[in-house]
Amino acid sequence: MNSLLQLRGISKIYPAVVANDRIDLDIAPGEIHAILGENGAGKSTLMKLIYGVSQPDEGNITWQGKPVVIKSPAQARNLGIGMVFQHFSLFESLSVAQNISLAVKGSIKHLSEQVEAVGEEFGLPLSADTLVHSLSVGERQRVEIIRCLLQQPKLLIMDEPTSVLPPQGVQQLFNTLRKLRDTGCSILYISHKLEEIRQLCDKATILRSGKVVATARPGEHSNEELAHLMIGRTIAPPEHAPAEPASEQALSVTQLAYEPDDPFGTRLKDINLQVYPGEIVGIAGVSGNGQNELMRLISGEEMLTKQDTGDIFIGSQKSNTLTATQRRTLGLGFVPEERLGRGAVPDLSLSFNGLLTAYRHGLTRFGMIRHKKVRAFADECIAQNDVRCGGNQSVAASLSGGNLQKFIVGREIALAPSLFVLSQPTWGLDVGAASNIRKALLQLRDNGAAILVVSEELEELFEISDRLHVIYDGYLSPSLNARSATATQIGRWMTGEFSNAGEVA
Amino acid sequence: MLDSVIFLLASTLAAATPLLFAAVGEAVVEKTGVLNLSIEGMMAIGAATGFVVATLSGSYVQGFAMAAIASALLSAVFAGLVLTFLANQVAAGLAIGILGLGLSVLIGKEFEGTTIIPLQDLDLGTLSELPFIGPVLFSHDVMVYVGMATVIVCWWVLSHTRLGLIIRAVGESPSAAATIGYPVLLIRLLAIVFGGAMAGLGGAYLTLAYTPLWAEGLVAGRGWIVVALVVFGMWRPLRIAIGAYLFGAVSLLELFIQGQGYAIPSQLMSAMPYIITITVLAVISRNPRLIRLNHPASLGQTYNKSA
Numbered sequence: 001m002n003s004l005l006q007l008r009g010i011s012k013i014y015p016a017v018v019a020n021d022r023i024d025l026d027i028a029p030g031e032i033h034a035i036l037g038e039n040g041a042g043k044s045t046l047m048k049l050i051y052g053v054s055q056p057d058e059g060n061i062t063w064q065g066k067p068v069v070i071k072s073p074a075q076a077r078n079l080g081i082g083m084v085f086q087h088f089s090l091f092e093s094l095s096v097a098q099n100i101s102l103a104v105k106g107s108i109k110h111l112s113e114q115v116e117a118v119g120e121e122f123g124l125p126l127s128a129d130t131l132v133h134s135l136s137v138g139e140r141q142r143v144e145i146i147r148c149l150l151q152q153p154k155l156l157i158m159d160e161p162t163s164v165l166p167p168q169g170v171q172q173l174f175n176t177l178r179k180l181r182d183t184g185c186s187i188l189y190i191s192h193k194l195e196e197i198r199q200l201c202d203k204a205t206i207l208r209s210g211k212v213v214a215t216a217r218p219g220e221h222s223n224e225e226l227a228h229l230m231i232g233r234t235i236a237p238p239e240h241a242p243a244e245p246a247s248e249q250a251l252s253v254t255q256l257a258y259e260p261d262d263p264f265g266t267r268l269k270d271i272n273l274q275v276y277p278g279e280i281v282g283i284a285g286v287s288g289n290g291q292n293e294l295m296r297l298i299s300g301e302e303m304l305t306k307q308d309t310g311d312i313f314i315g316s317q318k319s320n321t322l323t324a325t326q327r328r329t330l331g332l333g334f335v336p337e338e339r340l341g342r343g344a345v346p347d348l349s350l351s352f353n354g355l356l357t358a359y360r361h362g363l364t365r366f367g368m369i370r371h372k373k374v375r376a377f378a379d380e381c382i383a384q385n386d387v388r389c390g391g392n393q394s395v396a397a398s399l400s401g402g403n404l405q406k407f408i409v410g411r412e413i414a415l416a417p418s419l420f421v422l423s424q425p426t427w428g429l430d431v432g433a434a435s436n437i438r439k440a441l442l443q444l445r446d447n448g449a450a451i452l453v454v455s456e457e458l459e460e461l462f463e464i465s466d467r468l469h470v471i472y473d474g475y476l477s478p479s480l481n482a483r484s485a486t487a488t489q490i491g492r493w494m495t496g497e498f499s500n501a502g503e504v505a
Numbered sequence: 506m507l508d509s510v511i512f513l514l515a516s517t518l519a520a521a522t523p524l525l526f527a528a529v530g531e532a533v534v535e536k537t538g539v540l541n542l543s544i545e546g547m548m549a550i551g552a553a554t555g556f557v558v559a560t561l562s563g564s565y566v567q568g569f570a571m572a573a574i575a576s577a578l579l580s581a582v583f584a585g586l587v588l589t590f591l592a593n594q595v596a597a598g599l600a601i602g603i604l605g606l607g608l609s610v611l612i613g614k615e616f617e618g619t620t621i622i623p624l625q626d627l628d629l630g631t632l633s634e635l636p637f638i639g640p641v642l643f644s645h646d647v648m649v650y651v652g653m654a655t656v657i658v659c660w661w662v663l664s665h666t667r668l669g670l671i672i673r674a675v676g677e678s679p680s681a682a683a684t685i686g687y688p689v690l691l692i693r694l695l696a697i698v699f700g701g702a703m704a705g706l707g708g709a710y711l712t713l714a715y716t717p718l719w720a721e722g723l724v725a726g727r728g729w730i731v732v733a734l735v736v737f738g739m740w741r742p743l744r745i746a747i748g749a750y751l752f753g754a755v756s757l758l759e760l761f762i763q764g765q766g767y768a769i770p771s772q773l774m775s776a777m778p779y780i781i782t783i784t785v786l787a788v789i790s791r792n793p794r795l796i797r798l799n800h801p802a803s804l805g806q807t808y809n810k811s812a
Contacts (some may be wrong), residue, residue, distance in 0.1 A: 089681035091674045091797055101667070102674050103685045133797075372584065399784040 003064055004029045004186050004233060005050070005081075006154060010059035012045050019045040021210040022059070027155065032177060032187045034197040034218060036230055038402060038430035039205035040388070043190050046207070047157055050188070052082045057360075064154075064455030082148030083157040088140050092133035096143050099132055104150045111150070118149050122176045129448065136288050138169045145176070156180065157188045162196055165456075168491055169286075174200050192230070192430045193498040195459075206230055231432050242446065242483070243466035245276035248452030249313070250331075250419040251298070266290040268297075271310070271476045272470065277418065280441060280451040282465030282482065284458055286489055290338070290474040291454045295423050298452070299334040300324035315341040316418060328357065333417025335409055337424045338453075339401060343408045346397035350389065351378040353396050354411050361415060377414070385410035402429040409437050413444055420444060421452045426460060438464050458487055472496040507637075513754065513761045514641045516650050521746075521753030523548070523707040525541020525652040525728060528734040528745045529609040529659045530703025536663060536740055537696040538676035539802035541639025542598030543583055545728025547576040547701050548708035553613035555709025558718040560616060564625055565713060569648070575612075579605050584694045591807045602728070606776030613719045619659055623717035624648065637705055648710050653746070655703070660742035672696065676801030679808040689808060704728070726779075733782045737789060739799040748785075 007025040011018070020042045022037050027033045031463070037043045050061070052070035061068055063079055073083075090099050096350065097112045104111060112128035124142040132140060138345070141161060147157055151305045158177075162170045177187055177200065191197055196206055198218045206214045206229045212227045220228075220465045232496060258268040260476045268290050285291060296302040297312060304320040312319045314330045323328075336342040344353045355363055355374045363373050379393035385406040389399050396404060426434035439463055445451055454471075455461050461468055461482070468485055469491035470477040477498040480489070492498075527544050534541050551572035556684040559568025583601040586592040624646040627633075662670040671692065675682045679689045711727075712719050730752060738745030760772035790796065 020640040072686065073684065078687070085684065090803070091677045091681060093677055094670065098670055102670060102682075102687075133582070370624065 002029075003027060004064060005063040006356055007050075007113075008060045008062070008436055010046070010049060010056045010061070012042075012049060012054070013162070016165040017049070018210050020049065020056070023207075023210075025205055028184050028189060028203075029186055030184045031191055031202045032181055032200055034201035034204035035188060035190045035207060036192065036194075036197055036204050036218075036226065038192060038231055038432060040209075040402075040430075041207040041230075042210040043207055044159070045136070047083070049189070050076070051081060051157060077151055077153075080152070080154035081157065082153035082155070084141065084144045084148055084159065084161060086161075087160040088144050090132050090140055093131065095129050095131050095354060096126060096135075097128040099143060100147045100150065101127075107157060107330050113153055115146055116151055118146050122149065122179050123172060124405045125186060135155070136286060138165050138286065141173075146334075149180070150159050153185060155188060157190070159190045160192075161189075162193060164501060167287075167377045168495070170196065171214070194218075194230075194431075197226070198223065199367070205382060208232055210403055227431060231430075232444060235368055241446070243279035245279040245466070246448070248277065248316075250277050250315060251275040251312040251421075251452060252311075253294075253298070254311050256297070256304075256308070256312065258293060258304065258308045258310070260293050260302070265293055266397060267473045268293055269474045271474075273476060275419065275452050277448050277450045278445060279466040280445050280453060280464050281479070282461035282468045283452070283454045283471050284468060285454075285456070285471035285494055286462050288454055289471045290476075291423065291471055293474075294334065294471070294476075295334075295421065295454060296339075298421055299332070300327040300338070311332050329360070331418035333357075333415055333420040335412055335413040335420075335422040335425060337427070339404045339408060340397055344396040344404060347395060349378075349393045349398075350382065350387075350407060351392045353377050353407070354378040354392075381407055381410040381414055384414070385440075386433075401427075402433050405431055406437065409440065411442055416447075417444075417449060419452075420451045423454045424456065425453060426455075426457070434460070458490060461490075464488070470494055470498060474497070506621065509761060509764055511637060511640050512660065513646065513757055516757050517750055517753040518642075518645055519753075520756055521749040522649050522652045523715065524709045524731055524734060524752060525656060525708065525746060526707035526747040527704040527731040528738065528749055529656050529742050530700035530707075531731055532735050532738065532740050532742060532745055533659060533663070533672065533703075534696045534700035535735055535804055536672050536676045536801050537693045538679060538801050538806065538808070539584075539587060539693050539697055540594045540598065540805040541583060541700055542595060542732060543580070543600075543602035543605055543728075544704050544731050545724055545726070546602035546609070546730050547704035548711070548724045548731075549609035550579055550605045550612070551576045551705030551708025551714040552723055553609040553616075553708075553719060556712035557612055557616055557724045559621070559709075559713055560621055568718060569706060569709050573705040576605075576705025576708065577698045577701040579608070580697050580704070583701075584697040587689050587807065588693055588697075590774060591809055593807065594805050610721050613721070616719045618718065618720060620718040621713065624714040630744070646714050648706075648714060652710075656742045660763065663742065673801070676803055679803050693808075704731075708709055709732075710810075730778065730782060733786055737782070737785055739789070739795055740800060750780070752778055754763055 003026045004026040007023055010020055010023040012020040022030060023046060035043050049056050052072045052075050059068060069205065098110050099107055101111050115126060115128040123178040124146055126139065126142050161173060165173060165477055180186060189201055201218050204216050204218045208230065218226060253273040256268055256271040266289060271294065283291065300323055305351060308316055314327055316334055317330055319327055342344045353376050354377050358377055363370055363377060375392050380388065382392060387407045390401050426437055441451055467479040468482045468490060469479050470490060472494060473496060477493050531541060531544055554575040555568040558571040558584050559565050561634030580624060583597055586597040587594050601707060605768055615667045626644050629643045633639045663672065671687060675687060675692050686711060708724060721783050734748045735746055737748045756778045758777065762769055763772060
């Protein structure tokens, strides 16, 4: 059988690293083909080569039996290759149809009809004249997919598409992708989520350190086998002994109602939340349901104003209007969702980024910076957390997202917070790195810290949480015991079906 | 009294025209995400070049055309700095603005203090003879109407055409626009050059029609008012036009009020346009929703193609 796309001996060498080393890849028409690998294994580089964003240094690409050199994304699209990026290339102030018209020829009116028709055919309901900024992340992904589909691709590349979806959304996406495959379109599916790949993909090519280490039929292997192929060693899921929470709460949010300044923010309504030392509390929910607002109120980036009601206590200290710095002196550690810009200053070195939150811990004296100590602190964070970078003077923006996250989480953990609040702690991290962060959190919990985790990855929350809340449209559900809760129930709550549920745990 | 009102309104249109050109041009530039603060200097270059060329050739058309070209060239230097060498837009804009002011003095050196016959008002026949409306609306030189037309064309292009969509997309997220396949740098370059040409026309209007003479420093801060007007107008040409006319009117109030015999210190009246600009800007920035919907999200940020 003829391949749709064939790669032979593809190499891409960057100054510091061989990103792709003699890669061979065959994609048949009408198959869903997974590219599986850890962060830094070379998946993204390979996709960029196929989509024409950059060009290989060696090797040949054959498309539908003919040798091709793909020089630009535009050329790739003309060949029939479409790509849905992990970070969407959408414009928030434009409508869905306008966004699509920037990439697809046709009048707005005609495109609007097509958007709705294609949406219906593939189970991606969408209203064409909505402005993108008011869409949820899942809906934005639909826009991206539809935009690709309208160009009638023969090959659709999807980069980590489920990292932003709730469980139902994942199944819905899979249905869409299967329908698409049945129309004869091939799909190249990049992921590090093994379970998804086993469910969805016909074939998998596994990359490690830029090389193809195996090709497999994922359905015929267990998660453990695939993980072993992918990282070259076995990782055990973290031990998760039942929590032994203390009775004195570390964080208490009572009857909080809050109106955000941002007109597109979510209003918080009657939020009640307690976190005790020695437990991990998870908040599940699709992004944009108030997580961001709640996190900012807890971290002190936003304060309650007179028109808001309710209280936030850190320990026994009422913290409604305390600044972020004051809250940190009460023992709060915080890891925001955006790594660059909120978690770290992009243009500063890792040393100085360490100093930013750790300055109170002996890194300054009489207001002067103690450079030696600052560097030592950064070195320790780097070594402890296996941060791959060019040393403590590397600029934060030069690290990959996963490595920077390891540094930020490591920095906060090193400060031994008594209350640790994290938003999407392992977003975009590979299995190994994510597992390390989760272990570190459990370790911190066993040492008596109170931990609050907001995440969209249910598996993660089940893995580490002791109690689970769900947030929907600014309402927070009652908490559930994470050990007895089921994914189905949480999934239902994520669509708001908890309004009548009683307190369960 | 009625005569003074007619005079005030009619003069407003003329006073606003230089601002109109420059502000609408700058709005297009900023919509692509580039903040060009050199308008004062570009208007000065346009004013000097237009005056010199029109004086020497006796042709207003050549005067305006060369003014536009000269300012466009200066803005192309700015474009080179910010697009190719990734210079900070604010710093580059200020530097180019100062360069423009200096060059304008050089260009106009031999003509300092000389005058020119101003651009003649159009004769619109019976329209011009209508009571009240005639003198207010239909007794102006051609550039007043060209200015209005420019506003309408820019508004239409930005809000109703594919080109406008592309401009807005580039200004909101250059990296996303590049991903889809648009030549971000080229689009920004063209916008900057267009903005430069418009500032040049605005400047030339000052010396060829509004105050028909050349003197150093004749632009007198209008370039900065333009920067403020763009924000005041929320990057929307029609609102910018309203702002320009409002500003034109306020700047003429001084004469009007003195003419009516009120004893308000003239310094205070001269400061009014600036005070009002500051007040209005402060009020507007209190409406985050409006800003978020119209503000080009990448404004002022250096876009590095390879990163």
